[in-house]
Amino acid sequence: KNQVEQSPQSLIILEGKNCTLQCNYTVSPFSNLRWYKQDTGRGPVSLTIMTFSENTKSNGRYTATLDADTKQSSLHITASQLSDSASYICVVSAGLEYGNKLVFGAGTILRVKS
Amino acid sequence: DAGVIQSPRHEVTEMGQEVTLRCKPISGHNSLFWYRQTMMRGLELLIYFNNNVPIDDSGMPEDRFSAKMPNASFSTLKIQPSEPRDSAVYFCASSRETSSYEQYFGPGTRLTVT
Numbered sequence: 001k002n003q004v005e006q007s008p009q010s011l012i013i014l015e016g017k018n019c020t021l022q023c024n025y026t027v028s029p030f031s032n033l034r035w036y037k038q039d040t041g042r043g044p045v046s047l048t049i050m051t052f053s054e055n056t057k058s059n060g061r062y063t064a065t066l067d068a069d070t071k072q073s074s075l076h077i078t079a080s081q082l083s084d085s086a087s088y089i090c091v092v093s094a095g096l097e098y099g100n101k102l103v104f105g106a107g108t109i110l111r112v113k114s
Numbered sequence: 115d116a117g118v119i120q121s122p123r124h125e126v127t128e129m130g131q132e133v134t135l136r137c138k139p140i141s142g143h144n145s146l147f148w149y150r151q152t153m154m155r156g157l158e159l160l161i162y163f164n165n166n167v168p169i170d171d172s173g174m175p176e177d178r179f180s181a182k183m184p185n186a187s188f189s190t191l192k193i194q195p196s197e198p199r200d201s202a203v204y205f206c207a208s209s210r211e212t213s214s215y216e217q218y219f220g221p222g223t224r225l226t227v228t
Contacts, residue, residue: 034216043118043205043219044157089157101170106156 002027004092006105014113017080021108023073023090031093035064035075038087038107047075047088080112116140118220120206126226132194135223138187139208147217148181148191149205157205163189164211196227 004025013019025033032051036044048057048064050073057064061078077084090105119138127133139146147162161171163183171181178197183189193200203224207217 043207043222045219046216049216102159104157104159 002092002094002101002103004090004103004105006088006090006108008108009106010109010111012111012113013080015080015082019077019080019110021075021077021088021090021110023075023105025071025073025090025092025103025105027071027092027094027103029095030068030071031095033064033066033073034091034093035062035073036089036091038089040086044089077110080110082112082114085110085112118206118208118218120204120220120223122223123221124224124226126228127196128228129197130195131227132192133196133200133225133227135191135204135206135225137189137191137206137220139189139206140218141187143208143210143218144186145209145211145215145217146183146189147207147209148189149207149219150202151205151222152202160191193225196225198227201225201227 007022032049034049035047037047038044047059047062050057050066052068063076066073087107087109089107092103094101121136145164148160149157150160151157158173160173161181162169166183179193181191203222205219205222207219209215209217
């Protein structure tokens with residue numbers, strides 16, 4: 001069964017600290033993995049998209065890693081800011097022959113405190 | 115660039131009424147996606163179109179839901195008749211194509227069915 005599991009479910013950190021969010025998936029075949037940030041009351045915004053051959057991708061203070069062998073991804077946030085408080089959603093896309101089916105994780109809710 | 119435009123932003127209706135949600139994708143994007151988000155189920159893909167043609171509607175919950183894309187700049191999601199369990203935030207997103215390009219989400223329509 002195609003699944004995406006994210007951990008932790010929620011996280012509270014102090015401003016300025018780093019944190020890492022995890023995403024494990026069983027989706028096969030694999031096309032790409034996306035991380036989205038969703039602020040409360042708004043639509044998700046794409047942070048990174050990674051294909052099979054990419055191990056690391058950065059977007060400012062956000063760095064995503066992908067291990068296609070173990071089917072794990074992580075999103076590392078450096079020097080967190082209050083504006084990083086949001087839900088972070090991991091989404092995996094199956095291959096073209098499966099219509100690029102998207103499988104969503106439940107998200108990690110991050111709260112950054114001052 | 116105006117981004118993905120959705121209307122209405124909020125809709126409150128009574129059970130049994132017809133509800134129509136509207137979406138205008140970003141100009142030049144040829145893929146359009148409808149999502150539903152609830153606390154219980156998270157983000158779910160309902161249907162997506164490529165070049166105005168529905169490609170995968172397996173996420174549409176039941177026959178009460180229907181979606182159309184009469185042209186490249188407009189899509190509707192209709193619920194008839196609506197039920198309280200349809201209460202959710204409905205997002206529309208567009209991208210240049212379905213596979214590796216990032217999706218841009220609209221602000222969402224918060225639907226409440228009483």
